Amino acid sequence: MPPLKHPTHNPGRRQFIKWGIGGAAASVLPFGIAFARQKTQARILILGAGAAGTAMANRLNNALSGASITIVGKRPQHYYQPGYTLIASGLWQTEQVATPTRDWLPSEISWIPSDVAELFPDKRAVSLKDGQTLEYDLLVVATGCQLNYSEIEGMSPELIGQKGIGSVYASAEGATATNRQIESLIRAGEGRALFTLSDTPIKCAGAPLKMTFTTLSRLEDTGRRDAFQVDFFTPFQNKVFSVPVYNDFVLDRWQEQNVGLYDQRVLTAIDVERQEATFTTANGQRQQEAYDFIHIVPPMSAPDAIRHSELAWQEGPMAHQWLEIDQYSLQHRRYPEIFGVGDVIGTPFGKTAASVKKQAPVAEANILSYLADRPLAAKYDGYTSCPLITSIGKAILAEFGYGGELMPSFSFIDPTEESWAVWVMKEKMLQPAYYAMLNGQV
Structure with a gap:
């Protein structure tokens, strides 16, 4: 592999504009497996209202008809975390990264401002810290990671x-x-x-x-x-x-x-x-x-409710620390009705916002396939x-x-x-x- 090089030139205005247009155009291309709006009566529960959970909520809301979608996340504000290094470097202000969580969630989705207390995957149920217990047909774990x-x-x-x-x-x-x-x-x-x-x-x-x-x-x-x-x-x-x-x-x-x-x-x-x-x-x-x-x-690590549950890896280097999923399909390896996206997942790579951008369409495609009893064809390449x-x-x-x-x-x-x-x-x-x-x- 060639060594990294110091810059020899700056791109001109034409090339920079091309970059912006090209990047935007590439971003809006469909994932490659196109589905019509799919009908379902499934109860879908999304744990986590950060980048991964919010992206999945919007994607599934757009892709499904008739689903009951609930998202759980306590924070009233959504934070653009990639901006934190710019704040700490004296270049940005705090207000540049904060927006109301509700602004990013469609009105059709039920948002519960609480956190997960305990998971009962054999019963397909989750208890919350506010005392509620929620049942689901399909669970998306997108809680992010815990700072210990x-x-x-x-x-x-x-x-x-x-x-x-x-x-x-x-x-x-x-x-x-x-x-x-x-x-x-x-x-x-x-x-x-x-x-x-x-x-x-x-x-x-x-x-x-x-x-x-x-x-x-x-x-x-x-x-x-x-x-x-x-x-x-x-x-x-x-x-x-x-x-x-x-x-x-x-x-x-x-x-x-x-x-x-x-x-x-x-x-x-x-x-x-x-x-x-x-x-x-x-x-x-x-x-x-x-x-x-x-x-x-x-x-x-994954939040305590995840890493101390049956959903965490039970053996190997990520045991009792991260969500156990297949690194390609993003489906749980033991509970097929559970998928994971974002920082919480136990994969070799994949803990950036850019990772979520690549994971979300894979998880969406495979969730739709799972709900329709089709093989899971989409694969995440670790981007x-x-x-x-x-x-x-x-x-x-x-x-x-x-x-x-x-x-x-x-x-x-x-x-x-x-x-x-x-x-x-x-x-x-x-x-x-x-x-x-x-x-x-x-």
């Missing part, structure tokens, strides 16, 4: 924004608080910044790298980069990203930027008052590292996309699938080259495409 900050001793989401602690994952407000802590580091004129990575699967695996790169840009802009020590701690051996070509690029770039790499180290404790992080090494030793700023990536920010103003469009195979969408965009155009795509173009996905339009 408490598995880091001394850490909780409430600490984000205090004494040098940042984390881009917890919330839009947490991203804003993270930006304030980075600004404090910059104002100090010197200090040590630590960036971490969890040893569990995480959503948006590029976010820890993006935060490192944008912080480096901001430190370089001070003209005092040498006054700051920047270190990255990874649980893995010489690895910060799962796809080798991108991993190699990041490590080479960080070497050029004097970023220290500490591998085989897992963040296990935080002493907030002393501003000291404890990492556990591969041989079990505990090492303390002082910091002025630290970006924390929490361990992640995941991450506009990997390499500095403020440049990014690489990393697109890949199962096995780490590169899967570029645009023939005129080199997937191994950073460019201004991909940065513009990240900052300006992806949010409208995301909202079209929520509406079931792409």
Whole structure:
């Protein structure tokens, strides 16, 4: 595989317009298996009203006639989470990512603002935290993932924004608080910044790298980069990203930027008052590292109601952590009336908004086939996309699938080259495409 290259040119206006039109045109093409509006009396229950759940609600509402569709999700606001890194980098404001949840749901769909308490798959029933019990004929699990900050001793989401602690994952407000802590580091004129990575699967695996790169840009802009020590701690051996070509690029770039790499180290404790992080090494030793700023990536899993249920993988590396589904059909391997979409699923890849865009039409097609007693023909290929920010103003469009195979969408965009155009795509173009996905339009 060729190494990543530095940009040699910027696309011209004509090509950039072509990109926008071409991308939009490609997005609205049908999945390939066209179904007429299908009649059914099925009771469909969707768990989770985030990106995956909302997209599935709209798709199934458009595809089915006569179905009773209920979606469960507590949050009154929907958050465009791909914007969190831009907020934490000082480029966006919180209000740019928040919209009312109800605005994205068709009036025909029943929305219950609650969360899942327990699942009873043998009875085809779910109990909610508000006391309700719901029965279903078909279940879509799209709850997203759970951020397990408490598995880091001394850490909780409430600490984000205090004494040098940042984390881009917890919330839009947490991203804003993270930006304030980075600004404090910059104002100090010197200090040590630590960036971490969890040893569990995480959503948006590029976010820890993006935060490192944008912080480096901001430190370089001070003209005092040498006054700051920047270190990255990874649980893995010489690895910060799962796809080798991108991993190699990041490590080479960080070497050029004097970023220290500490591998085989897992963040296990935080002493907030002393501003000291404890990492556990591969041989079990505990090492303390002082910091002025630290970006924390929490361990992640499916929500407790999922991972402690019969729906979770019961064996293997994802046992009791993620939803057990077939990685191609997105159908549960033991309960055929259950499908999964989004961050909750236990597959090798697939925890980004771009993944949902590819998963949703597959799940829709296979759900329609299941309801009609037809073979499930649609397959998800593991597609995941991450506009990997390499500095403020440049990014690489990393697109890949199962096995780490590169899967570029645009023939005129080199997937191994950073460019201004991909940065513009990240900052300006992806949010409208995301909202079209929520509406079931792409």
